Amino acid sequence: MPSLDSNYRGRFAPSPSGPLHIGSLVTALASYLDARANRGQWLLRMEDIDPPREQAGAAQQITNSLLNHGMTWDGDIFWQSARSAAYDTYLQQLLDKNLAYYCGCSRRQLAATNGLHIGTCAHPGSPNGDAIRLRVPNETIGFNDRIHGSQHRTQVELGDPVLKRKDGLYAYQLAVVVDDAEQGITDIVRGVDLLDASAWQIHLQNALGFKQPRYCHIPVIVGDDGHKLSKQSFAPALDDQYAFANLCLALHYLQQTPPPDTINDVADLLLWATEHWRPQDIPARRQFDAINKSL
Numbered sequence: 471m472p473s474l475d476s477n478y479r480g481r482f483a484p485s486p487s488g489p490l491h492i493g494s495l496v497t498a499l500a501s502y503l504d505a506r507a508n509r510g511q512w513l514l515r516m517e518d519i520d521p522p523r524e525q526a527g528a529a530q531q532i533t534n535s536l537l538n539h540g541m542t543w544d545g546d547i548f549w550q551s552a553r554s555a556a557y558d559t560y561l562q563q564l565l566d567k568n569l570a571y572y573c574g575c576s577r578r579q580l581a582a583t584n585g586l587h588i589g590t591c592a593h594p595g596s597p598n599g600d601a602i603r604l605r606v607p608n609e610t611i612g613f614n615d616r617i618h619g620s621q622h623r624t625q626v627e628l629g630d631p632v633l634k635r636k637d638g639l640y641a642y643q644l645a646v647v648v649d650d651a652e653q654g655i656t657d658i659v660r661g662v663d664l665l666d667a668s669a670w671q672i673h674l675q676n677a678l679g680f681k682q683p684r685y686c687h688i689p690v691i692v693g694d695d696g697h698k699l700s701k702q703s704f705a706p707a708l709d710d711q712y713a714f715a716n717l718c719l720a721l722h723y724l725q726q727t728p729p730p731d732t733i734n735d736v737a738d739l740l741l742w743a744t745e746h747w748r749p750q751d752i753p754a755r756r757q758f759d760a761i762n763k764s765l
C-alpha cells in the first residue's frame with residue numbers, strides 16, 4: 471500500500487461503449503477513494519478511440535452518473551480521440567528503434583497460437599494498411615501489484631499486441647501508456663481483467679522511457695454466466711436515482727466497512743468511505759458475486 475502521497479495522481483478511464491454499470495462503478499469508486507485517501511488528484515480520461523464500439527451519448531451518461539454519485543474529477547476530461555498526433559509520434563519512435571513492426575498476419579494464421587502473435591512475424595506487413603505490433607522480448611516481464619503481489623509474464627504468455635489496427639485505429643495498449651504518462655499518473659486502480667495487460671504496458675513504458683506507475687488490480691464482478699459484467703454483455707445501466715444505495719453496494723463488493731446509519735447522503739458517504747478506506751481488505755483471489763438481480 472502506498473504511503474500518504476500528495477503527488478498521487480489516479481484516474482478512471484472508461485470507454486464510452488455504454489453507460490456505467492455496477493461493475494464500472496466499483497472500479498470508479500476504488501480509484502476515487504484510493505486517490506482521495508492519499509490526498510491525491512483523481513482524473514477522468516474518456517477512452518474514446520474505438521468509434522465502432524462506442525454508443526452515442528455514453529460519454530455524457532458516464533459523466534452524469536459519476537457526478538450523481540458524488541465523484542468529481544480534477545481538471546478537464548481528457549479525451550483520447552484528440553490524441554492521434556501524440557500516438558503517431560510515439561509509434562514512429564518505436565518503429566524507428568525496431569521495437570514495433572508492421573504485421574500482415576491474419577486471425578486465421580494466428581489461430582494455432584490462440585490468436586497470440588509470438589516472436590518473428592511470418593507475414594511481415596507494410597505501412598500501407600497493415601497493423602503495427604509491439605515487439606515483446608523473449609524475457610520475463612516482472613512487476614508488483616498492491617493486491618496480487620509479485621507478477622511475472624513471459625513472451626509466450628503475452629504475445630506481441632497490436633498498437634495500431636489495420637483499420638487505422640489506435641489500440642488501447644498504446645493509448646493507455648502514452649496517456650498515463652502524459653497525465654502523470656502515479657497509481658492505476660482498475661479491474662483484474664487488465665492484470666496481464668500491465669506486463670505489455672510496462673514493457674511499452676520502458677521502451678518509451680516513461681515512469682512506471684503503481685498497480686492495484688481489483689476483482690471484477692461477474693454475471694450469471696461467469697463472465698465479467700460489461701457494457702458489451704448489456705449489464706444494466708446504473709440508476710442514478712439510487713446513487714446512495716449503489717455506492718453502498720460498491721463498498722460491499724470492495725469489502726469495506728459499511729457506513730453507520732447516521733450517514734445518509736452521497737457526499738457524507740464518500741467522505742466517510744475515504745476516511746475508512748482499507749485497500750488491504752479488497753479480496754485478492756475471489757471474484758465478486760454475481761450481480762444482485764434486484765438492481
Ligand code: GLU
Nearest residue numbers: 483484485517646660664
Ligand atoms: N478503458 C478501459 C475500460 O473501460 C480501462 C482502461 C484502464 O483502466 O487502463 O475497460
